[in-house]
Each structure stands twice: as C-alpha cells, then as structure tokens.
Amino acid sequence: MSDHAADPATESFVAHRNLLFTVAYEMLGSAADAEDVLQETWLRWVGVDLERVRDQRAYLVRITTRQSLNRLRTMARRKEAYVGSWLPEPLLTTPDVAEDVELAESMSMALMLVMETLTPTERAVFVLREVFDVGYDDIAAAVDKTPVAVRQIAHRARKHVDARRPRRSVSPRTTRAALESFRQAIETGDPQGLLDVLAPDVVLISDGGGVKQASPRPITGADKVTRFMLGGLSKLDRPLSVSFTLINGSPALLVHLDDELDGVLALHVTDSRITGLYYVRNPEKLTHVASDKPLGPR
Structure with missing residues (x-):
C-alpha cells in the first residue's frame, strides 16, 4: 500500500468518473466524444478550489454538462455532413446496467434517437432530471438558466420525448x-x-x-x-x-x-x-x- 494517498481532486474525479461518462454519453450518443469531454472536465476540475465546493458530485456533473453542451454544438455540424443515417455509438455494457431498468431504457438506441430530436439544452435538462434525478437548482447552474426556466424546459422536453417514445420494451x-x-x-x-x-x-x-x-x-x-x-x-x-x-x-x-x-x-x-x-x-x-x-x- 502506498504511503501517499491520491490528492483529493483525483480521488473525487475517479469516484465519480463512471457517472460523468454516463452523463456525457447520454447527452452525446458518442463514447469517443464522451471520453474527450471527461478529459476536458478533468482539466477544469484540477483548477478548482475544492474548499469552496459544497457538493463535489454536483460540481463535476456541472462541468461535464457544460463541456457536453459545447461538444453537442460541434457535433451538429458533423452530423449535417454525415453520410446516410446516424445512430448512437454502441457500448458493450455489464449485466448490472440491464438490471437498472430506467438506465437501460434511457440508453436504448430507440430512446437515444428520440433524444436526438431535442435541442442541446433540452437534452441536457432531460438527461440530468429524468435519468439522474438531479435537482432543478443544480441543473440551472449547469445549463446557465434559472430554476424556473429549467422546470419549463424539463416539462417541454418530457412532453416531447413521451410523444415519440417507443412503447416500453419487454423483459x-x-x-x-x-x-x-x-x-x-x-x-x-x-x-x-x-x-x-x-x-x-x-x-x-x-x-x-x-x-x-x-x-x-x-x-x-x-x-x-x-x-x-x-x-x-x-x-x-x-x-x-x-x-x-x-x-x-x-x-x-x-x-x-x-x-x-x-x-x-x-x-x-x-x-x-x-x-x-x-x-x-x-x-x-x-x-x-x-x-x-x-x-x-x-
């Protein structure tokens, strides 16, 4: 066992890395871009004064969301030039993901294609609220909106997805x-x-x-x-x-x-x-x- 523990910033990032990747992937539909977002999140995280951070998980999700929003806008240009139909990048997942019914449904190709029809901000709000149950105040900080506006966006995004959501898959x-x-x-x-x-x-x-x-x-x-x-x-x-x-x-x-x-x-x-x-x-x-x-x- 090492005499030197990892620094607090690294420990916190590693502890939440899987969550951050999942947030980025659900927003982007691309594992490669999600990995890039995590690199950008890390570079910003190491410059943060942790003593001023009340909730490290929420703060990391905020950084990841902002970087994902930036990436979504650049990806839109790539998709416009894409040849043929565009599908999300498939991930080989562990059995425990399948056991989490809500997470598995949110990651399904069918629902991720529906989320492609949302605006970047709507998608961010939908993913954070519906999939990860992030509070409205924390989502507001992540997308640079007021909590009242976030509630309206969440309602609009949920209504949009529900209207296009495929019937719930079977067992x-x-x-x-x-x-x-x-x-x-x-x-x-x-x-x-x-x-x-x-x-x-x-x-x-x-x-x-x-x-x-x-x-x-x-x-x-x-x-x-x-x-x-x-x-x-x-x-x-x-x-x-x-x-x-x-x-x-x-x-x-x-x-x-x-x-x-x-x-x-x-x-x-x-x-x-x-x-x-x-x-x-x-x-x-x-x-x-x-x-x-x-x-x-x-």
Missing part, C-alpha cells in the same frame, strides 16, 4: 427470445422466420458512415426489411456468424464475417415482436464493443 427474456428467433432466421436465410418475428411496421436503420454499405434511409415494413437483409446476406462471400451480447443495457447481436466484426445489431421489442432494428456498421463506432463499459451509478 430481457422476451427480448432474448425474439433475438434468438431473429438470429436463426438470419443464419439459415429463412424469410418466413424473419416475417414471424418482425412486427408489420418494423423499422430498420443502418449506419455505415459512408465506409460500409448501408441503406441511406430507414426501411419500414416487415416485407421490405426481410428482402433487404436476406438480399444483402445472399451477396456475402464470407462465412457469417451471429452471437449474443449486451449493448447499451439490452440484449443485442454481434455480427461477424469470418473473424472480423461487421457490426452491432440492437433492437426494440414490443409484444414479443421486433419493432425497431438498429444496425451499426461504421467501423469508427465499433471501438467500444471489445470490452464492457462500467456506467453510473445514478
């Missing part, structure tokens, strides 16, 4: 069963098997980032999704393998061609049928699925 067991049926249909090239597990109005969004082939627009309808997926698989010249994993707190699939990771397939299940498919193929977004990411705690 992990039901999701896993739907995934198994989907996997078998994909691996055997069974169109009827896919039609049986896909909801009639299923939506497929694929993200290749201009690097990997993907549909430039969402595909809607079980027939069209089945034709698209099986048509693409029929053109493969390498062996396909599909395995289960936990992505963003929910069961998902890793798709390999030979031994090379081709993409991550997340999904949303309602009433035992798949209503949303989210296939991330962009290699730049697959760097955080090699090892699981500890998140929270809330």
Whole structure:
C-alpha cells in the first residue's frame, strides 16, 4: 500500500468518473466524444478550489454538462455532413446496467434517437432530471438558466420525448427470445422466420458512415426489411456468424464475417415482436464493443 494517498481532486474525479461518462454519453450518443469531454472536465476540475465546493458530485456533473453542451454544438455540424443515417455509438455494457431498468431504457438506441430530436439544452435538462434525478437548482447552474426556466424546459422536453417514445420494451427474456428467433432466421436465410418475428411496421436503420454499405434511409415494413437483409446476406462471400451480447443495457447481436466484426445489431421489442432494428456498421463506432463499459451509478 502506498504511503501517499491520491490528492483529493483525483480521488473525487475517479469516484465519480463512471457517472460523468454516463452523463456525457447520454447527452452525446458518442463514447469517443464522451471520453474527450471527461478529459476536458478533468482539466477544469484540477483548477478548482475544492474548499469552496459544497457538493463535489454536483460540481463535476456541472462541468461535464457544460463541456457536453459545447461538444453537442460541434457535433451538429458533423452530423449535417454525415453520410446516410446516424445512430448512437454502441457500448458493450455489464449485466448490472440491464438490471437498472430506467438506465437501460434511457440508453436504448430507440430512446437515444428520440433524444436526438431535442435541442442541446433540452437534452441536457432531460438527461440530468429524468435519468439522474438531479435537482432543478443544480441543473440551472449547469445549463446557465434559472430554476424556473429549467422546470419549463424539463416539462417541454418530457412532453416531447413521451410523444415519440417507443412503447416500453419487454423483459430481457422476451427480448432474448425474439433475438434468438431473429438470429436463426438470419443464419439459415429463412424469410418466413424473419416475417414471424418482425412486427408489420418494423423499422430498420443502418449506419455505415459512408465506409460500409448501408441503406441511406430507414426501411419500414416487415416485407421490405426481410428482402433487404436476406438480399444483402445472399451477396456475402464470407462465412457469417451471429452471437449474443449486451449493448447499451439490452440484449443485442454481434455480427461477424469470418473473424472480423461487421457490426452491432440492437433492437426494440414490443409484444414479443421486433419493432425497431438498429444496425451499426461504421467501423469508427465499433471501438467500444471489445470490452464492457462500467456506467453510473445514478
């Protein structure tokens, strides 16, 4: 054991690091950008006079939120130039994230896409209030608004999300069963098997980032999704393998061609049928699925 304990600033930052990463990731939808935000948060944190800080957790969340807001505005320009559909960067998560139902839902591809439709400030307020239950006064300090204004923004953001929120997903067991049926249909090239597990109005969004082939627009309808997926698989010249994993707190699939990771397939299940498919193929977004990411705690 070392004779020299870590300095208080480092100890506090390390203690809250997982929480800060989760806040940044939920605001940005990008693990790479969230890591950059944490570096910026650290650089500002080490210059703070800790004796004047009443609540270190709240202060760190405030710094992280402000840096995330700055990053959101620069990311908006990147997304405008993005080729094809944009999906959040998938995270390989530990089983305890799935057990936290509210956190898992907030991190789902389906809900994070809904949060993309909020303004940066609305998204910050929604994440801090709805996901992490931060007080209005602390949120006000983070987004540079009055507590009264924050309450109004929170109400508006919640109303916006609720109007677009997919119906609450089913249990992990039901999701896993739907995934198994989907996997078998994909691996055997069974169109009827896919039609049986896909909801009639299923939506497929694929993200290749201009690097990997993907549909430039969402595909809607079980027939069209089945034709698209099986048509693409029929053109493969390498062996396909599909395995289960936990992505963003929910069961998902890793798709390999030979031994090379081709993409991550997340999904949303309602009433035992798949209503949303989210296939991330962009290699730049697959760097955080090699090892699981500890998140929270809330």
